[in-house]
Amino acid sequence: MKNYATHNLKVILFSLCICIIYSCGSQKDTATSRSMQNLSARYNYIYNSKVILANHQTALAETYIDNYDQVLPLYLGPDVDIAQANVSLNLKPMEDIIKKAQAIILDKSYSNYIDESYILLGKANFYNGNYFNAAEYFDYTAKTYRNNINSFVEALNWKARSLMQLRRLKEANQTLDSLEYIIPEVKKQSNLADPFATLAQMCIYLNNDTAAISYLRDAIKASNQGQNKIRWTYILGQLYEKQKDYQNAMLSYRRVVKSNAPFEMYFNANLSRIKIRGLQNGVKTDKQKELLTLLKDDKNFDYNDQVYYQIAETYAADEDYPLAEKYYTQSIQKSTINQYQKGLSYLRIADLNFKQFRNYLKAKTYYDSTVNTLPKNYPGYDLILKKNQNLQYLTDRYEIISLEDTLQAIAKLPEASRVAKIQALVNPVETATTNPVTTNFNSQLNYGAGTNNKLQPQNSFYFSNPTAISIGYSDFKRKWGNRKLENNWRQSVRTSAQETTQELANNTNGVSANTENTVAATKDKETLTKQYTENLPVNTDLLNKSNQKIIDAYYEIASFYLQELDDPIEAQEVYQTLLNRFPANQHLAATYYSLFLINKTADPNKSATYKEKLLKEFSGSPYAKIILDPSFSIRQSELETSVNKQYNDIFEQYRKKDFNVVIQQVNEATKSSPSNYLSPQFAYLKAIAVGRTNNVDSLLNAFNAITTQFPDDKLITPLVKDHTAYITQHLADFKKRTIALIDFDPNEPPFAAQQLTSNNQIAQNTQQKEQAPKSATQPQPAAKKPTETKTPEPAKPLPAAVRTDGLFTDAKSTAYYYVVHVADASLTLSSSRFGIGQFNRGNYAESNLRHQLKEFDNDQLIYVGNFSNFDDAKTYAAGISSQLKQIMKVPVNIYTGFIISKENFDKISSKSLLSRYMEFYKNNY
Template sequence: MKTSFKTILSLLIATILVVSCSRKKDKFINRNFHAVTAEFNSLYNGYNALEEGRISLNDAYFDNYWDVLPIERMQISEEVMLPGQSKNENFSRAEEKAVKAIQKHSMNIKGKEINPQMDEAYLLLGKARYFDQRFVPAIEAFNYILYKYPASDKINQAKVWREKTNMRLDNNELAIKNLKRLLKQEQLEGQDLADATSMLAQAYLNTKSVDSAITQLQIASTSTKNNDERGRYRFIQGQLYNKLGKKDSANLAFDKVIDLNRRTPRIYMITAYLEKFKNFDFENGNKLEAQELLTKLEENRENRPFLDKIYHQIGEFHLNNGSDSSAMAYYNKSLRTNSPDRLLKAKNYETIGDMFFDNSEYATAGAYFDSTMSNLKLNSKPFRVIKRKRDNLEDVIYYEAIAKTNDSILHLVHLPEAERLSLFESYVSNLKEQAEEEKEQAEAAERNANTGLVTANNIPSATNAVGARGGLPGQAALFYFYNPTTVAYGKNEFVKVWGNRALEDNWRWSSKGSVATSTNATGSTNDLSALASDEERFDPQFYISKIPSEEKEIDSISKERNYAYYQLGLIYKEKFKEYQLSKSKFQNLLESNPEERLILPSKYNLYKIYELLGENDEASIAKAEIIKNYPESRYANILEHPELVSDKDENSPESLYEALYNLHEQQKYAEVISKSEDYIKRFDGEPIIPKLELLKATANGRLNGFEAFKTGVNHLSVTYANTNEGKQAQKIINEVLPKIANTDFVEAIDSVTTHYKVVFQFKDTERNNIPTFKKELDSVLKEVKYYRLSSSVDLYNPQTTFVLVHGIKNEAVAKTFKQLLTDKNKKKIIKPFFVISSANYQTIQIHKNLEAYLNPNNQ
């Protein structure tokens, strides 16, 4: 009987299941079966996957607290995905579950959906697509809910999510319109109200309506049931108040975040504290109380993950309070935390760089600006600002290094023999002490290593571990970073190659090299000791022998140092407005027996600096001296007749350069070269000189060919290496000269379309005939049928000028050029010509090898 009852019960249950599986019958059992199955199977798993994906998305998102936070933590990826691909497998799985619920449990009978879980399924489908950043398919899912399920209890959620998606598609005005209508028509409460108002706030932020955004965030922070959201909304409120300049209101908002304490993520609380410190009133605020609170934040163990931000803010506090040394210490502390916030690191580096810049330590400032750029997005606006600042330092770093090095060498040159010997004996003594310490360390390390070998051999597991690391089976050895002998050897080799370098960014820069002794007098003795043999290294006479002794060499070093002084004076005066520094450089130059070419411009610049500094007596003395000792100079003329100097002085270097460039355009290359040489002598030492040198080299190349051009750009790249023109010359040497160095002519290939030129030669004695001939030629070319021909005049060398015909693309036609002319016109153009392809014409102009081309053996 029991068996029969179980059988009947089983059959009954099976029948009910089979009957209820039908999606075509509107029965109580069918509806509830599919509703329950969809809710607790597909949708449950789908929402779990969606939550996992959302958490991973939040964990991967890095908030930029230097700007107003977005309402929603979601990083928009620019990566283009192929059909079927997904940015996050969790969202793909959530979408699959939603689709499965719709496909297997939808009960669309007579155009009406009777499964109450289908609106939930479409909502899950839209959310999964939204988080997967497929916004158009997502908005379709949300619109389907609004169209098919107007009575759904999820209708308001669907409307909010649709507007979130609209904002991602940059339809902010539409989102504002729809959300305002939703808030007006529906009595939203709780989380629905918080979601709608927070999204409306984001839309207002996107359209720069900050006031409206603050109002909506206030409603959202009050309505939300999620403390994480509440902390974020209130923090954003504070940021927006700061943006409007309302510091008191901002501080009240940040206080509300702080009051949440552990109920919201700690990062919001810490950053709220730091934002309040940014608003601190240093004139009227209690500095002692503020400093104590900062110290409390620093010492709280729970705040260790945020020490990078805390140290930075303490540095800011000390900087604003005038304690530069304390500020720098804390900025460096912030950097040593290895913060993942690249913008924070950039701000630390930039601030330290600015501090060194303000102290006129430009080389060190340049290194910090380099580190700043390495932490900024390439070609972003902040990157370009720092790059301009860094580029302005390029010249001063370069010339300061020259001045410092050459001053050190000249100091040694003029030291008495006894003082030289004493200096280097002291240096060698330090080297010996250092070598002894290194030797003792190496011996101790070797003893420890041998002890370690014995111990390790007695431990099988250690032997196996070492063998696995690449050692011989059964033989124990230490990983090389743990072997003191190897480490000591590596350190010594490093010092030999690089010298003593501080542990800091950009350590390989030449400006980072350490000085061998406490004085600059020893110059680059570290480099010498690294290259010397062991015997030479500890011999003072070795270093003394390296000091220049020939008058010519010393004079060259002195000239280079003086020119560096002059350039530094100009840079400090014109670029950085550091008039005191500029004055000292020019004064040092004039005291150093400079070349004649630098004396007058230096005195004139000193006169201008005295005026700018209000040192009128010194300015009067300098002015009188220039007028008395250099009466024929341009500077004396300017000082005596300032009213005659217009905004665009025709005799200024810039105006003369423009006139010279116009001559270059007119192919008057010989005149350009002659006048360039004259101006280079006249304005020697002024910034215009590299431009004149480049123009001269170009004109020389056009007139005299490749070798003359090569010589000119080589001179420019060496003599003015750190100017823009010098760098341009170096680029020409590296990239252009190798491409045009070939003197071979190109064979014409009939299948390849090229251009040919018909060339008429005029010797120097015939040059006056060129205008008449060209006018006649132009009139003839106008009558040629089927071809659009033109002519031009091109200088070949000082003795030869070409008149060319352009527009012919066939060699045979070019060679029979006269056949294109009428009989009447043939009589007008009787001068002989030759034909050449454009490529070969370029070769003869570059290398001036016309004779080689016209020689029958080379045709």
Template sequence: MKYYWAINTYIKHLLRFLLLIGLLAGCSLEKKSAVNRGLQNLTAHYNILFNANDLLRQKQEIYAASYIDNYSQILRVYQDTIAHSGVDKDLDAVIGKANNIINLKEQSHYIGDAYLLLTKANYLYGSYFVADEFGSYVVRNYSDRPLLSAEARNWRVRTLLNLHQLPLAKAVSDTGLSVLFYAKKKVDAANTYAARLQYDIDAGDYKEGEEMAKNAIKAVSDSKLKRRLIFILAQLQEQNHKSADAYASYSKIVKSNAVFEMAFNAELNRIRIEDTQNNVHITRQERLRRLLRNENNKEFIDQIYYQIAELYAADGKIEDAIKNYRLSINHSTKNQNQKGLDYLRLADISFTKKGDYTAAKNLYDSTLLNLSPTYPGYRTIQLKANNLQILGEQLRIIAREDTLQQLAQLNEKDRAARLDELAKIHVTEVKAAAAAATTSAFTDANAPTSSVATATTPGANTFYFYNVNSLSQGFNDFKRRWGNRKLEDNWRRSARANSDITNNTQNITNQVDPSVLPKKDQKSNDDIIAATYKQMIVQDLPLTPQNIAASNARVYTAYFNIANFYRDVLQDHKEAITTYETLLKRFPDGTEKPAIYYNLYRLYSDIDQAKSDYYKDLLLKNYAETPFAKVILDPDYGRKMNDKDAEFNALYNQVYDLYAHKQYTDVIDRTNQLLQQFPGNKLAAQLAYLKAMAAGHQEKLLPFRMDLYNILNDYPNDPLIVPLINEHLTYIDANQAELASRPVVLVDNDLYDSPFAQSLVITKTPVVVQAPPAAAKQPAANQPAKVTAVTKPANMIFSMRDSSRYYFVINVNAATTNLSSSRFGIGQFNRANYPPEAGIKHQLKYAGTDNQLIFVGVFPSLASAKDYARAIIPLMPQIMKVPADKYSFFIATQENLDKLEDKKMLDSYIDFYQKNY
């Protein structure tokens, strides 16, 4: 101790001496001298490098403590894979300290150490490309420092594995092993072997992995890492069919002071190996239940129940899994991450198995509340929770259409019997749901047990019409569109003879108590529920080839939208791959095969190179002329395509102008030319639609309806035009007699009179034009210029007050561009998705001389404006006839929208919007 005190005193005196010399030297500190080198070495090492490495050590310990291992797979060597989001002040501090050494201590011996700090900090930040650049720089430039370059090389291997660059990671690791083999002094042997071990696990080379694990165990000094390596060694020995060796390795963990999860799983695996050797056939659930009865495991009951639930879930026993996840939650008092995992599994079950998206949302929220933000995939869970409505709507479409097709395939007798059977089940479920709702009014609304209870029939969760939540939405949509109608033939016709909507539904509408009616006219509530339920099913049964094709198109589009959503929004590549491949399996002749092949080629490139090459070869072999193949063969093709799209947008606008000026014959001729000249263009369906509308002003109903069906057949997956045409066909079916009597199906007077025209022809919406001319910006000759400078911050200019008037706004940064065709596309979308009485209109205003604002509304709440935004944004590339970099979106209240008079105010609002919405 006295020696330590003496050394410490000596260092203090030395620092004072060097500080005095520094003060005397004054401005000469930048000069290269022994004094300056000594001072910079001392301050860089003790003041900066030591503190930075200590920060990194603490950060790695925090990551390791919050990392959740998956013991059903081979463990990862290092517990440093986290969800990276936002700013990390500790890692920023490390990067700042490293830059201080590089920029201010250029004469010190620690420049290489500073670059290694940057490697580590960027790795932990998740900036793997940057980390690899710094690591590579250290390896190249500091070969004279073997320890430093070896450490940098090991971090490079870890970084490259996170970048999924396995061949390059192997090459770097090979160099490290070679240096280690020939080095007179073993340099960082433990981490060299450990990094190679992780490569072997990722590459599936378990034989070499076993040897690397043994080498790393011999070389490592950290007891915690050593226990982890022993567990990994046992897992690899199992994979290599060395049961006795694996049992011995697991036993070392059981007898050590390893953390519970590791010791617990080692004991489970040891029991399994022992039972296998003794030819004892006992299920894993039974082994786990044995552990429940052991008093030594009292503190870990929640984790045991979780493992039991996982096994039931893997076997498809969903109700048993739910029960045990709940038991895990109820017994979880200390381990928040465990509780978070339970909620996550329950949320996934509600979402994927039950189709109960409200319950799923609540459970995902509980997951995020309990799970550590450093949990891998935390950000993905957050995104999924925030976007359940979008995914849920697409999954509802698939479930509904699949169910309708199943029923449509039955003969009339079997279908009627099946409908009666389903109606009885539905009545029971509705009553159960009503009883549950009544009960829940007297219980805690946030109780976790209420979140998973769904009104579905066990074993039939994928059947759409068993799901009360989905049905309630479908029933409301049906009533809004058709009213209360009796289940009968030709029920769609609004003017059918002897129309007899059921007395009972009339009584309900008129609020007449059925009990006061004559007994022969009375119907029980059960009968009403059953009849309405069957009516709702029958209305959309696809009984004709055209309807079956349309139903398949809706399923196809929904799957495609889900895959794209997983890819682009959630960035969940595995789910995106699964959905794309499901689409290929269900629809092997689908129209989007080139796009799907291309997406699978790109998505697999980071996961499985062989699969990536497989889809690439399919694309190049079978669809060599598509843009997707050309992008692979010619990296510059994307820019060329953008130029071509701009050209086609201009041509489309010319056709639209002809249509707007009622030059219908020219529209038809020009459309035929463009479709022949640009086959497969993304606007082809819209061109065909314009052509059909133009023809509708020159032909009778029958050929016009055939034109609409032809568009459905030619473009079954177009998300903008298909819903619109289905809406038109529905109206035609309901008003066939009146439309057939017309000399031409579309007449100009329809613009003002007929509701059919409001669905089909361009609607004249009020246009608010605020002067774009530059002259408006100039003061009159005899007037002083008006000062319009904004000095108040944006949060004082704009209001966050809730409003009943919200607008979805498209900001186009091109004041001279004609937006008529783009607005027509918005009108198409609105007509297909909103009834006329909703009053959803698109209008135009200018914000200065450079920006046009198309604002759509009015929406009564922020939530409804967001729903509109979620629905239309995926279609904007087809709707907007301007380059993508020229427009953006936001939501504004009427109060804030009125303030957007110039670009400065617009920019201020966009900043305000991004910070507050």
């Protein structure tokens, strides 16, 4: 009996070994092999992979830094920048999951877990930041396992998430459409939580908060994971708060406070409850007092910066801006771990100083800190960066408004009182206890009050603003550097004897130095007094000119906000201020059209109002024609292309000195198109051709016709006025000539190569004399004088090192160019260069600017220089940008303007290097 039992046991063990060996050998589709593969796949691979994935998700949630100033993301993943760079994080836990999933696919091909393996591969790539591969794995799973409803839904859900991380929202939305269609077939409620959350996240990206709330409530209801429910409840409160549904927002935040939420989320939910409690109808509360009580809890120490920030926000909402700035500053000082919060406080202080206090230098400093502190993915970061880079453009125009308002207020005083008021401005009374923030705030005029502003108190005037003094000091430093007030201060390099003498003078003659300082200050005050007195708009004509400067400044500010900064909210505010102050101005048609576009989606009723005004009051304007006929702009572009070609053809005749043909063709062009955007330039070509073929009287008649017909032109008219002034000054010499303009050289600007004599010529070059000084309102780059030695401005301390991409750098230089890049080597740019020369002679006559052409590959570069510093080049760029269309006479989509240092420019020798610099310029300037 014992032998029989032993024999049977041996047979059983032998058979079992054979089965095991067989099942571990070649894969065969049998019941035994499928059973063994399912067993090992499920417990050796799938289970362990899910544990690893769950642990990673928990670790990610614990280490992820949420930004509670924005709506939180419903699910977490690596930064989008990683995905866009297509770089894998290569996390070890994810690599382990990938190996396990691949083992199932390769060795367990008859198991029931192949679909889950592909989903695990997709999730591992998702958390590795490799969203492209993740989307492909999920797409394959969805297409291959369409009949497995759970796998199909999960694959579509994670495919949509991967595409959303890549910001391919259109494709993600299409995937979610398929997902939403199949959701009713899912029977297990808990399997619906993630799809609903993904649908809610998509709605948040699309700014459809109402739909997001609906999906999110469904997700919370379906979820069986506590931490997800808490997070989603907080986000639900944020969405309700955005919609100003404060009652439901309070309920959501209260649930978070009472839950087992992480402390930071608990703190922010409590903070939000206090913040919105005072916003509920009928609720009276001391918001600042409640917020201050949070500072007493030691557990809130690391979050005190947020408390101070919220206190500042309440004061800003109440328009108590000095106190708001005080608490924003305290928020910065108390910041310990939250750089994002510090960046927001910097931003708020910058905005306050720019919009409310008009302290532009301080605003510039805080905008610099903002862009260096906030992450680049902050919503609106590019706008802040642009605003910071172009702050001088806006500042200059706001200062024009302040200046003209102040002068108008003084002019309204009795004549006897004006001198006293100007003296009070030149010699402001300083008090030791004055709060600089309050002074700056109170020193501004109420710009929106209309043109009949009453005279403000003494400290409301522009010239008593310390910022004006600071800006003047800054301009001095930019030109001369840090110079001591001493003898021969213009001389930057001195001999040792001079240094010794100066040191002895400083040590032994301090009283004399103070006296010299006082004398210099007295002279400056006398100059200021004279300037104020001479610029007072004391009659109707001067008042109209002053108002026109204000109108143009407002319009340029609004247009800059709308077109350059892409900030329609700020643009609309400035446009409205312009309309309130000056209901009748020459920019009405453009203003109405801009307001029509701004409100087209945001406020259709307001948009319709401005459309009606535009069609009624300016029915013949291009803006009205575009509204009535959307194809008008296309036809207009075609017309502009035709006009450009016509001008270039005539310019070629001008270069060939065929002046009679030039006159004839300009006359024909004027008949066929009597009014186009190049009309002043056509007229100028004709006038010069007349001067080359007729006497001075004919030339002056042609010039006078230009100034009469095109008084507002900013390119040709200033140049013609200079020519006229010069000819008038030397009229007797010109009268002796049979032909007004002689010795023509097409490569020289008009009049530059002429020489006048008592008979036929005068041995004197006329180039410098014809370039009359420009108005003080024209931007002037700092010109180098041969008798003056200047040192560059010392570099200011920067929070970071000089930026570079390995080849190009933003290090300071002593020479900069403004460059117009034309992406077409087949075009002849003679007329474009001629236009740039016209602009330079009309606006920068004394700056000795030169422009040259550089060609390579399929590109052409017209570069203008030299500018001694970046700010001068930037001022030039701001002035010429609005004229480039008239100057270039080539399609607007093929040219771009930018600034570059000489060192960087010398490195550009090919199209690829040019593209590389353009990217560097875009990211750093």
